[in-house]
Amino acid sequence: MALSWARSDNDLDRSTARASAIRIDVSENEREAPEHHHRKGQLVMALRGGVTCRVPSGMWMVPPHCGIWVPGGMTHSNVATANARLFFLFVEPGAADLPDRCCTLSLSPLVRELIIEMADQTDVAKAEADTMTTLLLSALSRMSVEHLHLPLTDEPRLNRIASALANDPGDRSTVAQWAARVAMSENSLARLVQRETGLTFGRWRQQLQLIIAIRSLSAGATVQQVSGDLGYESVSAFITMFRKALGTSPARYLRVFGG
Structure with missing residues (x-):
């Protein structure tokens, strides 16, 4: 059964089960869950469409x-x-032995x-449910991490640039032009991005473009x-960038990861 985001979060977070799941069919009018947190860990899986998750340290x-x-x-x-x-x-x-940080997992x-099955089941014997949960948590703990995230910090100038690029990803302004917008020199902005994210400005911007591209x-x-x-x-040119970053073309990437 499909429920609203808010109701599913509240109901399942109060449960004492080792693992529980719910299906969400997103409507045009309910596409965003604002900032919140759970007592439990949460895995968000998409079978159709895409999801972007933002945490204090990055965009996933x-x-x-x-x-x-x-x-x-x-x-x-x-x-x-x-x-x-x-x-x-x-x-x-x-x-389960799962990461202590936010990450994107490749799911088998x-x-x-x-x-x-866990989300759609309505009447399952406790022994069967326990077996399913044990198998799921064991398998989930072995899933590999995909590097589909944009490092973020609480540095206000970088957040301003990230928000502007997210709103207009086609903006091809140079580092010097971005630096002028946030009242910095080109070299100072380049050093700031490297220090805060571990990436060059060009690689940082490219990572945001990859996130937006895969989402679209x-x-x-x-x-x-x-x-x-x-x-x-x-x-x-876009396909070349995509292939260099992820090792495959956009079409093949979606075929492989689309199941």
Whole structure:
């Protein structure tokens, strides 16, 4: 059964079960869950569409058939594409060996099917439910981490630039132009980005573009549309950037990670 984001969060976070899941069919009018936190850890899995999760340390993207893991107690917000189909898995603290930081996990078909079954089951014997939970948590703890995130800090100038780029990802302004907008020299901004994020300015901006590109492609946009939205002069230039960053073309990436 599909419930609203708020109701699912409240209901499952109060449960004492080691793991519990719910399906969310996102409507056009309810695409965002504002900042909140849970007692339990939460895995957000998308079978259709995409989700972006923001935490104090970064912005995280989950394409179809991956999941965002948010440890218990961590403040976060979620924004989904219209008509996304999501599954929320809540995990009791200490019930599984999962990361203590927010991350994107690549989910195996077994893990995906167990989460779907757990969310859709209505009347299952306790022994069967316990077996399913044990298998799911064991398998989930072995899933690999995907590097689909944008490092963020509480540095106000970087947050200003990140927000501006998120709102207009096609802005191709140079480092010098961005520096002027936040009243810094070009070298000072370059050093600030490197110190705060561990990335060069160009790599940091590219990571944001990858997040937006995967989100848009997951929602059904064409490669041509995404290339234009990100300000690339040609589709081939966008595909080259994507391939260098992720090791494969946009179409193949979605085929592989789309199951």
